[in-house]
Amino acid sequence: MSKLELKTEGDTHIVVTRRFAAPPESVYRAHTDPKLIQKWLLGPEGWTMPVCEVDARPGGKFRYEWKNAQGSGFHITGEYVELKPSSRIVHVERMWLPDPTPDNHVDTRFDKDGAGTLMTIRMTLPDEKTRAGMLATGMAGGMEASYVRLEGLIPFGATA
Amino acid sequence: MQAATQLDAAFLAMADPTRRAILARLAKGEATVAELAKPFNITQPSVSQHLKVLEDAGLILSRIDGTKRPRRLARAGVEAMDEWLAMLRKALERNYDRLDQVLAGMEHTKRGAKK
DSSP: OOOOEEEEETTTEEEEEEEESSOHHHHHHHHHOHHHHHHHOOOSTTEEEEEEEEOOSTTOEEEEEEEETTSOEEEEEEEEEEEETTTEEEEEEEEESSSBOOOEEEEEEEEEETTEEEEEEEEEOSSHHHHHHHHHHTHHHHTTTTHHHHTTSSOTTOOO | OHHHHHHHHHHHHTTSHHHHHHHHHHHTSOBOHHHHHHHHTOOHHHHHHHHHHHHHTTSEEEOOBTTBOOEEEOHHHHHHHHHHHHHHHHHHHHHHHHHHHHHHHHHHHHHHHHO
């Protein structure tokens, strides 16, 4: 299975791609069925998602709540803008820490790739500062993670 | 908690293109304020302000050399940021490794149902 790829685009976008052996219908279902989402969208070891409410239709809302063994937690709420079964999910989300972060506009595509799926997630943040700030909190399970390294902003290892 | 605040400052410091360019320059070696101001076509006070943000974020260090204060990258600060990013990336990869297993289970159930 191909590794995750993550890159920034322009000042406000982040693009993530990942291939899966399963067909687009299944990958799409795993992103919209709460019972399935609770099994994998967990981030670092030790976290669970006790609350996963999903109303997967245009205008519908979702809510994910995470908790760790120490009892700390946070949640994400969002609204669906567009859903094309087996091929595309467009939604808006924000993380509550406890104040809401600026809205992240997320366009997720599931394209047929041989017998499997190529998933492409394109995120749009309101501005560059928000994109950078999200890194420090690990929002969306760390999707923005490789911002610095990927853009080659600092050649790590070249430090004095 | 203190480490988290420092990381937060580091990422916010990195949100500015001029500061990223300054860091990229310092990655090649030590430089003075005058040397940093020249290629960016900005005033020395403006460079000094950017340097203060970077220094407060733990990303650069300075030393005294006569009347000059040359700056260099701070290994610890940059490595802390790097480690944090690696951890976040691992968490994200773990999500999708788990999703691979969920999907394999779904395919298995589908095939079972057809029999």
